[in-house]
Amino acid sequence: MGLRINTNVASLNAQRNLRGTRLGMQQSLEKLSSGQRINRAGDDAAGLAISENLKAQIRGLGQAERNAEDGISLVQIAEGALGEVSNILIRLRELSVQAASDTIGSTERKFLNVEFEQLTSEIDRIANSTEFNRVPLLNGTGAVFDIQIGTRNDPISDRLTFDASSADVNVAALGLNLASVADKISAQNSLSSIDQAIISVSGIRADFGALQNRLQSTVNNIATSIENLSAANSRVRDTDVAAETANLTKQNILMTAGTSVLAQANTSTNSALSLIQAASQG
Template structure:
């Protein structure tokens, strides 16, 4: 028997200490509701759950960002709704003014209302803002401007359809020797069964300032001359361009046995028609488009580098979409390199928890100058008709912008739904790692509490063991 080292007491004390530490941890978890209160509780679990927490908080903020983005777009769209209404009213007034029942004074009165509506459109474009950020004055747009002589003969500067494109110098290339005219009969009529009714070849088309798209050949006033053998037919032939404007009309024999080409219109807007292809009264429609190989390049500080592969594309109403750009060509397309500068001021909405998880929104300037209606007047019949055409284009332009914003808004609503689902599932996973299972912890606490009481009792018993030595000393 030894009294200097009470091994049984030390053993009981060690177990008591262990039980007390376990009870302490149980109480900490039960009182905090967390399974991990410090890194020592679960080092790997802490690292994983902290990463999840950053994602969860980022997702929650991205959800709020998306909602703010929708609010911004709704503000812009609300302003454009009023611009749309004013354009519709201006078009209505232009139609009214085009009628020659109006006197000079009547048209001047109509013009006064149009002028006021133009002022209000410019006012809305300049003043509409969200959180002090201007929306419709062009400060949130992606602008392009030619930096050379436009050798490919684009009708307008390139329009950016991908607002994520970086600011810089770009080049659109139409590959040499790849341009060809494509004709398609979209509406048979007037006995026309072939696109050969348009006799203008590629070179002749490129010499004219015509638009690509659908041309209408209208045949009327058929006259049959039976005095000749064989009998001959004559008709009035009128050609309308893709915008619906008449290039001109001409009387000519039709349905001849051999080719008979006439010119309708005057240079530089003239087209050749083979009247031998026409045999009846009616309307035929033929699309004239171009096919060519296109590529888009960006200047890297030294030279222009491809950002797209060369691709053979057929225009659609003179338009191609390639490399994030929308390019409008006329029939005078030529091969070459058109260079332009792109300035990107689009709004970036952070719709994800991580770097570069964003969506770019560009809102073009919507002043009367940009809409092309700043100088319209209805003071005579011709001017009023021209105003109708320009207002129609402005209405189409506003509709396209509103449509794009509406589509983006729908996209963000789906983004919000996805963020909410992801947030929910990540929170569930993080909870399994970080949160305490209260039932399990209470079970552990009960077990450890009983063990603690038992250890205390055993320590008391072990402390009594050395007193047995006294019995030896008394004998």
């Protein structure tokens, strides 16, 4: 190759390669520092679209999981209250059995009836005060809860519906509004009413228990989906640290070599100048 003064092709070529190497180093450093292989659409347009869609699914499922957990909290609140109502009913039955016997007198029955009335009032209080997010759960006036457990708008697969109005444990709803142990006959008649109330409350508790089990299964399934989608998104978007570190090492070597070559290429102009000087002196 001839020596030229105006255009140093070797130097221009070395500079071009160095610019490419420097850009590669910058990209490698960005990927390693951010932990992401795709930081902008230019890195991988198709991969970015896939990753953004996966992120949207993951975020949506995360909220659906929280919704299901809130549903479990609702059930636990209702179950705690129903458990206490069951305990009260068992105590009411015990008082009725005691008052139905002639082994106690009217004075003792009066005392038993005071407790009986206090306990029935407590059932009403529990029924009317048990709420979730200000919505009654156990007095028959509650709303229909739609629990969004999916990321789309399918009412069957993405939504779980619970009708709180079907759960009513007020004294009247349980058939205990006329129950009493003020006398032996009333106490005897109260036994069957209390037994039926216990069955009713147990049925409501069974419904809540089934709902809780379903919600727990939903939470477990969503958690598995989030894990799998997160792994898929990581494969698409995250940096392979080992591979990118090797690439950075390669770029460093190329930068060192390119800098040396550029310096060498720039000496060709000096060689041409030396020839001119030698010719002029000759």
